[in-house]
Amino acid sequence: MKSNVKNFKAAALKSSSDLTRRRLILNALRNFEVTRNQKQALFQDWGAARELAAAKKWDAILNLDKNIELFTKKLESNGAKVHWAKDAESARSIILQIIQEKKAKLIVKSKSMTSEEIHLNDTLTRAGFDTLETDLGEFIVQLRGEGPFHIVFPAMHLTRGEIRELFQSKLGDAPSDDPEALTMVARRFLREKYIKADIGITGANFAVAETGMISITENEGNARLVSALPRTMITLVGIEKIIPRLDDLALFLPMLATAGAGQLISCYNTLYSGPRRPDEPDGPSEHHVILLDNGRTKVLADPVACDLLRCIRCGNCLNVCPVFRNIGGHSYGAAYCGPIGSVLMPIIAGIEQWYHLSYASSLCGACTEACPVKIDLHHHLLKNRRTAAKTIPVWWQKLAFKIFNLFACSPVLWRLMSKSGWFLQFFYVWSVKGTCLDPAYPWTKTRELPPIAKETFREWYKKHE
Amino acid sequence: MNYHRSQKKLFVNGIKNMNDKDHILNSIIDALKRKDKHQASDSALLKPIDQVLPSVPSEPEALIEMFRKNSDSLKAEFYIAKSKADAKDYLIHLKNQESWKKIASHKGSIVRQIIEPPDLPLYWTDDGYDVHELAKCDAGITECDALVAQTGSIMLTSRTAGGRALSVLPPHHIVIATRSQLVPDLPTALQIVRQRFSNNYPSMISFITGPSRTGDIERILVYGAHGPVKLTIIMIWNDQG
Numbered sequence: 001m002k003s004n005v006k007n008f009k010a011a012a013l014k015s016s017s018d019l020t021r022r023r024l025i026l027n028a029l030r031n032f033e034v035t036r037n038q039k040q041a042l043f044q045d046w047g048a049a050r051e052l053a054a055a056k057k058w059d060a061i062l063n064l065d066k067n068i069e070l071f072t073k074k075l076e077s078n079g080a081k082v083h084w085a086k087d088a089e090s091a092r093s094i095i096l097q098i099i100q101e102k103k104a105k106l107i108v109k110s111k112s113m114t115s116e117e118i119h120l121n122d123t124l125t126r127a128g129f130d131t132l133e134t135d136l137g138e139f140i141v142q143l144r145g146e147g148p149f150h151i152v153f154p155a156m157h158l159t160r161g162e163i164r165e166l167f168q169s170k171l172g173d174a175p176s177d178d179p180e181a182l183t184m185v186a187r188r189f190l191r192e193k194y195i196k197a198d199i200g201i202t203g204a205n206f207a208v209a210e211t212g213m214i215s216i217t218e219n220e221g222n223a224r225l226v227s228a229l230p231r232t233m234i235t236l237v238g239i240e241k242i243i244p245r246l247d248d249l250a251l252f253l254p255m256l257a258t259a260g261a262g263q264l265i266s267c268y269n270t271l272y273s274g275p276r277r278p279d280e281p282d283g284p285s286e287h288h289v290i291l292l293d294n295g296r297t298k299v300l301a302d303p304v305a306c307d308l309l310r311c312i313r314c315g316n317c318l319n320v321c322p323v324f325r326n327i328g329g330h331s332y333g334a335a336y337c338g339p340i341g342s343v344l345m346p347i348i349a350g351i352e353q354w355y356h357l358s359y360a361s362s363l364c365g366a367c368t369e370a371c372p373v374k375i376d377l378h379h380h381l382l383k384n385r386r387t388a389a390k391t392i393p394v395w396w397q398k399l400a401f402k403i404f405n406l407f408a409c410s411p412v413l414w415r416l417m418s419k420s421g422w423f424l425q426f427f428y429v430w431s432v433k434g435t436c437l438d439p440a441y442p443w444t445k446t447r448e449l450p451p452i453a454k455e456t457f458r459e460w461y462k463k464h465e
Numbered sequence: 466m467n468y469h470r471s472q473k474k475l476f477v478n479g480i481k482n483m484n485d486k487d488h489i490l491n492s493i494i495d496a497l498k499r500k501d502k503h504q505a506s507d508s509a510l511l512k513p514i515d516q517v518l519p520s521v522p523s524e525p526e527a528l529i530e531m532f533r534k535n536s537d538s539l540k541a542e543f544y545i546a547k548s549k550a551d552a553k554d555y556l557i558h559l560k561n562q563e564s565w566k567k568i569a570s571h572k573g574s575i576v577r578q579i580i581e582p583p584d585l586p587l588y589w590t591d592d593g594y595d596v597h598e599l600a601k602c603d604a605g606i607t608e609c610d611a612l613v614a615q616t617g618s619i620m621l622t623s624r625t626a627g628g629r630a631l632s633v634l635p636p637h638h639i640v641i642a643t644r645s646q647l648v649p650d651l652p653t654a655l656q657i658v659r660q661r662f663s664n665n666y667p668s669m670i671s672f673i674t675g676p677s678r679t680g681d682i683e684r685i686l687v688y689g690a691h692g693p694v695k696l697t698i699i700m701i702w703n704d705q706g
Contacts, residue, residue, distance in 0.1 A: 221692020
């Protein structure tokens, strides 16, 4: 528990002092904001669209029992095999079992945050299977042996020079540091892999109950290839992805693309349902769908946190978060980073290990403003702080607030305190300020404390009344 | 002995999965029971979907103009062919321009009329195909189910467009559409999916919007990430002629 906090602080300090990388990220996110705003402006009413999307997703969650039943029934009638996994361990063993049964050698994967959540790549690699990420950004961070930096832009923290060096050392092929040339290196390398692969693993952006379909959104075409060429297709779906109606996609697809990538709609929005039909020339002969709980029903049971299940993982809260912009995605040390990760991790992975992320926010509310499904993210952060204070009390904080309580409840003591503040500040500056004994050291080591005025507000008010 | 062990393992896994299913379903039902006080949002206060999405004009000419504008900004090529003969000429023009050696297609009724008799090696995907051969083709020619003016998207399926790979593996995807296939918006396109396939859906339905692209390196837009580098949409104005 302590080491998690320590790692977070150390990583955050390191990333926030890396000015070049911060500039790279800030530039990218500012440009993103411009294009996103242009696309938002195309909507007749973006505000009403958010209301509608929030209501639709909430309605889906409130009827999850019926929706999940219908979804699995339809999916099975389409010929897919449905598996249930109550936790990460169970999901990993189901996937491993399918892969072992197929005696697979090469596995290609399209981008899936849910697979990051269950640490699927580690498991598959350790079991001796060659597993390749095919989304360009994910492919790059996989070659570097790191996790994604951002939910939607996994390799946004790297410069083209770094990527060129990486390709040169790992693939032996990097003609220049032109982004187009580098993209073509990855394209050439991965093309044969799709053809050779025995198994394709995908995530899901939405799951449509009434037709039993998985909806996958992407720009590169890698998920299309992953689900077209290998003989077995495995799809990992978090149960909160289920929506009741096909028509709802007409709203969700443009909103996901606008909020997530600054596009009106992504390049490929594809619905998959089961293996190839007898009248179709290609496609997998088996389609396995794994429904993952892993803490989601726990979130559902929580009277306040349950609206987090509305999240469509667009990553817009990360883009606008001043904390994320400065410390970057890797500092969080979690599968989900940024505001949504800070809110989710303590709830799904344990408050003891992750409570500190609730404080990785200035509570400015930019995330709440940005969220296309209107999750009140910064209030969730505040609520997690309250839970943390209850479950992991810090003695000196409690003491400090007891003393504050004493002073704040008595007008005499309060007046005495506010008057003596001016005197005490000289003592403070003279004695401990800027040393390790200073209780405000984390603040004062880089900032000045504003001086306390001689005249209290009450005195000033009396004079000017 | 081994046999028994594997039987036992299968049995245990079976029970475990069943437990997982019951566990999840029961947890959902339990959690939702406590949700009575949470009401579903009042739908009367919400604007309907066609009043929030980007607006679409009602006149057919304006719809075509909107589709063209969207195609342009997506770097997709949009060509209106006066007739099937014109579409054929345009294909030959593309062939010469890009010096195609081999193309792939499927035996759709419109596509067939346009590319037969083929004057260059033609690879049909309908009855199964060798993926290495398909990967060598310079272009994949498909039909589609609808064009969406609102977003500049093409809707196609694995049943009506020669499978899952034909529209994404060759470097140039050419879509042959007719004027009547243009629909105003996404809700209408999804209605078409419903009406056309109702109880017998194809295994893949894809909305394709522009050529494949990525911005994963320094957020700089690059076309042709894994799918087609180029996308051409040929709309036949008069599908009788």
